Amino acid sequence: MMSFARKYVRIVDAINYRVGRFSMYLLYVLMGILLWSSISNIIRQNAIWTLEMAQFTMVAYYMLGGPYSLQLDSNVRMDLLYGRWSDKKKAWVDAFSIFALIFYLGVLLYGAVDSTVYSLEYAERSATAWRPYISPIKIIMVIGIFLMLLQAFAIFFKDLAKARGEEL
Template sequence: MVIWKGIGKVIDSIAELMGRIGWLLVMYCMLFGVADVFFRYVLNSASQWIGASIQAAMVLIACMGGAYALKHNAFIKLDLFYANFSKRKKAACDIATSIFTFCFLGALIWKGIDAARLSIMLNQMTTTAIPIPIYPIKTIIPISAFVVLLVVIKQFFCDVKTLLGREKQIRESRA
């Protein structure tokens, strides 16, 4: 139990760190997006690298934001029925749908590793005037999917505890 709490804290810390990195990437996109427009339309001097770097940053935002959003339950759900369910029914629904999440993340990790390995092997770069390496971004995709998988596994075990009624037993034994 103590080991699981420690692992859960590590997973939460990693998700929080990824959220902060995502926040910095959003700021980067905003700052350099405005700068690119300024350079292009005011100074009549288009940038050759800002657009490609913003595209890469947007991919990284999606990667970094996934674990953070999942940890904070910030994904959009169809709450038409789910919102009125009891905690145990919500846990049962989450367990049932987690099968699809495991399959999706497994495929993303599996194929992401293949794509990253090929990109590293080919030393893949953007086709812009100033080549920017693509392989670091393709490498981060399966890594971030693995972190999301860790958050999903943590939530899955919390849902199992809720479904089995052990959540109440733990609270009562502490009181």
């Protein structure tokens, strides 16, 4: 079991590390889009695509960077009691509480897949003047949620090993 968990954690961490590092560069894309929006407003050229494209880029940044953030343990935690506990007790509590995140991500993934399938079947478009297709960003959201779910299981395996006195 531990060899499977070790291999799983290594693979998921490697994938989320690379995807997360890639998603960091989406901020530069976002800045370029917003810069173009500002320039086009100054020269009175109406760029109707910039607002939605900036929103899509930000969604991709958050959704693809989320698993990397989870991997680095850079999430916000309420530290009322947690900070005083031993590492072993923290690992047991984390191993138990990760199931709330896994349940939430499972429900979110189910809804995201359903919404993406609908979007693909009916060629769903935005209701703005630009009218871009919505399915590409929904696909990115499904990928991000799926990667976060995989990372949550990897964290569970790490916490379980730490609670048992081992290291993955």
